[in-house]
């Protein structure tokens with residue numbers, strides 16, 4: 001899995017500050033934004049972390065983060081795209097040939113030789129069948145490559161690797177991390193979110209230092225996970 005930060009909103013702290021101050025100010029956000037040279041950076045940082053602690057989160061929605069994630073499975077992206085307050089652009093299995101697709105082997109499978117052999121055998125079987133069916137369908141002049149690809153997708157396993165661009169605003173990222181850094185979340189999406197967090201933290205530590213699984217903010221585990229080392233009630 002590779003996760004990179006492609007871009008984020010220019011001057012994120014200034015944008016959050018101007019939006020938050022707009023709520024209580026007679027002057028425009030533009031004036032607040034452009035007058036900020038005079039603003040003490042330390043005060044700005046404190047102001048932003050105070051906003052997050054108070055739960056005044058709408059100003060965070062004006063700052064976006066765009067990531068590129070590759071080498072993750074369709075299992076992972078299926079869960080990811082359930083987060084609706086976001087934008088996604090995902091590699092197509094119709095326009096990009098999946099004839100020799102790469103795939104993710106879960107750690108538990110990899111650690112067991114017999115399980116791994118069976119897993120790889122099953123994937124190779126599907127690959128072989130896809131090739132065979134492609135050869136058969138190619139004989140039909142009405143079916144071009146894309147039409148064949150789109151039907152062969154029905155046979156592709158969820159282990160298939162994919163590439164996706166993700167844009168989330170800062171508030172939604174906090175929510176995403178709270179759900180997916182939880183040890184109850186599935187391991188691959190947890191790894192994805194664990195890789196996304198430090199990249200966001202580098203840009204906005206005053207916000208993302210407060211990010212973490214939902215128990216961090218709640219002070220208790222809503223899943224009642226007695227076996228979880230992060231459960232605040234177990235510490």
Ligand SMILES: Cc1cc2nc3c(=O)[nH]c(=O)nc-3n(C[C@H](O)[C@H](O)[C@H](O)COP(=O)(O)OP(=O)(O)OC[C@H]3O[C@@H](n4cnc5c(N)ncnc54)[C@H](O)[C@@H]3O)c2cc1C
Nearest residue numbers: 079081082083084085086172175176179180182184185186
């Ligand atoms: C550990 C775990 C297990 C899960 N298991 C399952 C499962 O078994 N089956 C399953 O189907 N899903 C499962 N999910 C997915 C889960 O139900 C959510 O769909 C997913 O986490 C997206 O998060 P979200 O619903 O908070 O909303 P997001 O789409 O991330 O939106 C953020 C917030 O915006 C608000 N919001 C967004 N859209 C609406 C709306 N239409 N109406 C009202 N408020 C809205 C909500 O407050 C929401 O929390 C699981 C998730 C986790 C973390």
